[in-house]
Amino acid sequence: MNPLAELKTECEKLLVDALEEAYPGTELPPVKYSEPPSPDMGAISSPACFQLARTLRQAPAKIAENLAQCIKPEKGGVVASAEAVNGYINFHTDLGGYSELVLKAAIEGDEGYGFLKTGEPKKVMVEHTSANPNSPLHIGNARNSILGDSLAKLLEKRGHDVVRHFLVNDMGRQVAMATYGWRLLGKPEPKTPAELWVGTIYASVNVITELNRFRTDLKEAEEQGWVYEAQEARDEIEKYETAADGLKNRFPGLYESLAKTLLGVEDPMAEIVTLNTAYENNEPEAVKDVRQVVRYCLDGFEASLGQLGIRFDSFDYESDLVWKRAADEVLEALNESGYVIKERGAQILDCDWVARDLGLKERWGLHPEHEIPRLVLVRGDGTTLYTLRDMAYHIWKFGFVDRVINVIGMEQNLAQLQLRIALAAIGKQWMGDNLLHYSYEFVKLPGVKMSGRLGRYVTLNEVLDKAVELAYMEVDKRNPRLGEADKKDIARMVGFGAVKHTLLSVDPMKQVVFDWERALNFETNSAPFIQYSHARTCNILKRAEKTPDPDYEQLVDVKEKELVNLIAHFPEVYERAAEELKPGDITAYANNLADRFSSFYATQRVIDAETEGLIGARLALVDATRITLRNSLEVLGIEAPERM
């Protein structure tokens, strides 16, 4: 299952024995192994001599020499020899034995190859996407969805029991605004795509009311002769007018129709607040309308993400928590904790006090001097704020899972920290300990930031459509005789793969500027490149008419050794990626493997190799590559076509 681990164990034993012989009584430092720059220098190497240099008071190179001389590989093992180079001890593997061990592990492991199981399986919830249900998913939300789903897959393969949840933020003003606009239009049936249509209504209402507001401001400023204020208003008006132009192009007549209707409304914001309050109070008419608008959006989300194979186990409505008065108990517990301050009728949690009192700063690795801002729980007028509901939501989550991973943008860093502190304040520190905010940076458009309020975004659907269209042209060009259904199927896999790979291969903490060219790149260092390599492996295997007994000793070429080494590393690469929640490690690995395979493919013949034994061995190598590429793609949520 893990051939590399077997190799390491053997090296470890040889090192310990050699050390005892060369330097009796010396302890081998904790194991770390690295790969030599070239497979010609060995399959694996130990830098232990650098660590030993201090205690033994000798140069690392000298120690390595002495140690290497004492290393006596056993017969039947996979280590053939060891040599000292620059202070490293490089282990060479037995020509046939190691290749056989690795390739058999991959081929026999097949669909399970590399997915090392955890010793402590847990119930884990991954909450991701949770986009406001009043605008379409854009490429920024997509980063969240794709990361979240990949995390879920990584954890599942590790043996955890994973559920995927989506929090429906239906209590906000934004949703009320969208619903209000929909009512103004006479509650029409949505145009498609429905979520873009709803998003346009929402942004239009927002832009129109803001424009009206700033125009009034401007008029007043001009009358009063306030130069600065007037200029400020003019700048805002310009910004919103630009947004309005964009919106007018989306659904003909929609913006104009809303603008006309809103002209007759004296205070639209007041009406939106009224609708929001009615919804909060569970009034049937409001519930019916708001839920309808939310439904339009969620159906769209499910359709877009469903294409990508991303699905949820549950959609949790914030309003349900409100109607159940779930926050009441939480507030009571907080008040009993003694950490709550009252100020002009408001109730405020002193987060810094909690953190100091419970030693959370040290426990969670926060700056000890840093004062954590306090958190208002209840307003002066007695109404509650979001955090209370969020606490109730998380207590509910922890009712059936051991660990929660929230995939949420980094702008919520403080809010998520305060949430954990608040949970600790009411004696639920274990929840704080097991709540991970998986933070990521937003996606920028060249020059501007995306904004739902202004209706300014590149939608996920747009990106997917364009990617698939491009992929189709590519497939059609290369494989014109393929059936139409097959072409479409392949184009879908390739196009979606390209988009996913682009978003997964960049560190989540890095801001990315959305770039069509990069997202739709099909060349080396992309999903299509990996998929293409996979298709090639399949093709070779399909064309092989016979599968002679492999003679692994004939795999002597550097390119073959590189491939064997890479395949051997997959279990550990996966394990690390799953433990550290870094899908990017897998994209890098898969690229590397595909790259090395392409290089092998260019120079080594497989099905008409020189000898029968070599044909068999290379077929095994190709098969193991195929399996490893496919398994890598699987945890990334990218499909592996057998031809393209």
Add this chain to the structure above:
RNA sequence: GCGGUCGUAGCUCAGUGGAUAGAGCACGGGUCUUCGGAACCCGGGGUCGCGGGUUCGAAUCCUGCCGACCGCGCCA
């Protein structure tokens, strides 16, 4: 002001204490009598933001500074 994140080739990015800092794109030059050219091979191109420190060894850890972004709501 305080806190967080980021700063690596012209561009987009890998690289969380080990050997000569790597890919792709772009640029220049090559490879097909071929299991699929979405390919392969070669080349130019780097003060790893700047300065100090820790270490046998630092892009990586610590510290100061500079720059970009985010946060510090009785919003959600």
